[in-house]
Amino acid sequence: MAKAGVQGSTRDREITGARVIVTCPGRNFVTLKIETKGGVTGLGDATLNGRELAVAAYLTEHVIPNLIGRDAGRIEDIWQFLYRGAYWRRGPVTMSAIAAVDVALWDILGKMAGMPLYQLLGGRSRDGALVYCHANGDSIEQASEAVGRYIEQGYLAVRAQSGVPGLAKTYGVTKSKLAYEPAESELPTETVWSTPKYLRHTPKLFERARADHGEEVLLLHDVHHRLTPIEAARLAKDLEPYRLFWFEDSTPAENQDAFKLIRQHSTTPLAVGEVFNSIWDCKGLIENQLIDYIRTTIVHGGGITHVRRIADFAALYGVRTGFHGATDLSPVTMGAALHFDTWVPNFGIQEYMHHTQETLDVFPHDYAFREGRLHVGDTPGHGVGIDETLAAKFPYAPKQLPIARLEDGAMWDW
Ligand code: KDG
Numbered sequence: 553m554a555k556a557g558v559q560g561s562t563r564d565r566e567i568t569g570a571r572v573i574v575t576c577p578g579r580n581f582v583t584l585k586i587e588t589k590g591g592v593t594g595l596g597d598a599t600l601n602g603r604e605l606a607v608a609a610y611l612t613e614h615v616i617p618n619l620i621g622r623d624a625g626r627i628e629d630i631w632q633f634l635y636r637g638a639y640w641r642r643g644p645v646t647m648s649a650i651a652a653v654d655v656a657l658w659d660i661l662g663k664m665a666g667m668p669l670y671q672l673l674g675g676r677s678r679d680g681a682l683v684y685c686h687a688n689g690d691s692i693e694q695a696s697e698a699v700g701r702y703i704e705q706g707y708l709a710v711r712a713q714s715g716v717p718g719l720a721k722t723y724g725v726t727k728s729k730l731a732y733e734p735a736e737s738e739l740p741t742e743t744v745w746s747t748p749k750y751l752r753h754t755p756k757l758f759e760r761a762r763a764d765h766g767e768e769v770l771l772l773h774d775v776h777h778r779l780t781p782i783e784a785a786r787l788a789k790d791l792e793p794y795r796l797f798w799f800e801d802s803t804p805a806e807n808q809d810a811f812k813l814i815r816q817h818s819t820t821p822l823a824v825g826e827v828f829n830s831i832w833d834c835k836g837l838i839e840n841q842l843i844d845y846i847r848t849t850i851v852h853g854g855g856i857t858h859v860r861r862i863a864d865f866a867a868l869y870g871v872r873t874g875f876h877g878a879t880d881l882s883p884v885t886m887g888a889a890l891h892f893d894t895w896v897p898n899f900g901i902q903e904y905m906h907h908t909q910e911t912l913d914v915f916p917h918d919y920a921f922r923e924g925r926l927h928v929g930d931t932p933g934h935g936v937g938i939d940e941t942l943a944a945k946f947p948y949a950p951k952q953l954p955i956a957r958l959e960d961g962a963m964w965d966w
């Protein structure tokens with residue numbers, strides 16, 4: 553491979569090849585590798601949980617043939633070509649594919665410049681990115697104990713989820729007590745949901761967590777789109793005494809105006825956006841100051857080029873970033889997101905679930921956790937690679953996310 557920092561002529565930057573690598577070191581990941589004439593390569597993540605091969609096919613059939621021969625340094629123009637030029641715009645499949653190309657191109661640019669990605673974006677705004685991890689338990693007691701274990705490990709912010717009495721399975725709670733991994737079977741697992749049971753139970757979880765761990769730890773909670781706006785308003789109000797850092801995805805946000813109702817009734821900070829894929833999904837939420845944290849991250853939001861627009865727009869309204877960071881986003885997204893977090897002036901927090909050791913081995917990386925924060929290294933580009941020989945040992949395994957039904961059998965939001 554060519555030495556970083558000495559490349560950069562138009563000739564060297566010509567895209568000569570691109571490949572999709574699908575691997576399953578514990579869970580499925582789709583990675584795009586772009587190659588240039590000068591020998592510098594870049595990696596982008598294109599993973600869309602449960603729909604991996606749709607993005608892989610979109611890249612292979614419709615995107616890669618358009619990349620060959622282009623100048624890898626024209627990142628903005630390639631983004632516009634893939635978005636504006638495609639006629640069929642937006643949607644998670646398209647925007648994840650565009651993101652993979654965009655991140656791979658920023659990676660190439662960094663390697664050619666001999667600079668870490670955060671430097672290309674404008675340099676450091678902070679030393680490390682505050683992260684939150686996932687604590688969960690079948691009962692309130694177990695969930696609160698899990699919060700305590702993470703505090704002992706140095707986490708400053710912890711998401712807490714607990715089982716709900718009367719429900720066999722609850723979002724965010726895993727039998728193994730490790731971080732939650734919802735895509736567990738080839739066809740969707742069916743789960744049963746009861747809003748009244750959940751609404752009665754959840755304030756008690758945070759009452760207990762505050763009693764056990766005091767006021768300092770930042771506590772977060774994810775509703776996972778299960779409530780109507782008025783139910784979300786009620787729970788946000790009931791949780792006010794426990795001073796949450798954020799209350800996430802309390803209602804589906806196709807209707808951005810729904811958040812007005814929640815806002816009218818509560819000062820609990822609101823976070824949303826992990827399923828969004830463009831600025832048009834959150835423009836109203838941001839400009840009407842209906843949310844406090846925008847969660848749309850690099851891989852599902854069209855890459856650095858587009859998420860930067862969302863973040864800059866959000867900054868005008870005092871909305872901060874809180875990027876999605878579940879384990880179905882590969883270490884490539886985590887690396888790129890952490891560079892972005894290190895730069896972006898209106899950073900809030902970064903989600904950090906722990907990848908399996910197999911995943912970390914397939915994707916060598918230079919970010920590391922210290923004292924509640926993740927720190928990126930100074931490797932040129934985003935600092936995450938792929939061991940293709942090892943990746944080939946973990947073939948794709950089809951898995952889908954669960955679905956939820958109400959107790960009477962009707963479909964609900966999972
Ligand atoms: O693929 C779906 C997961 O990424 C999602 O369920 C995780 O809600 C999630 C979160 O906040 O991490």
Ligand code: MG
Pocket residue numbers: 774776800801826
């Ligand atoms: Mg979530």
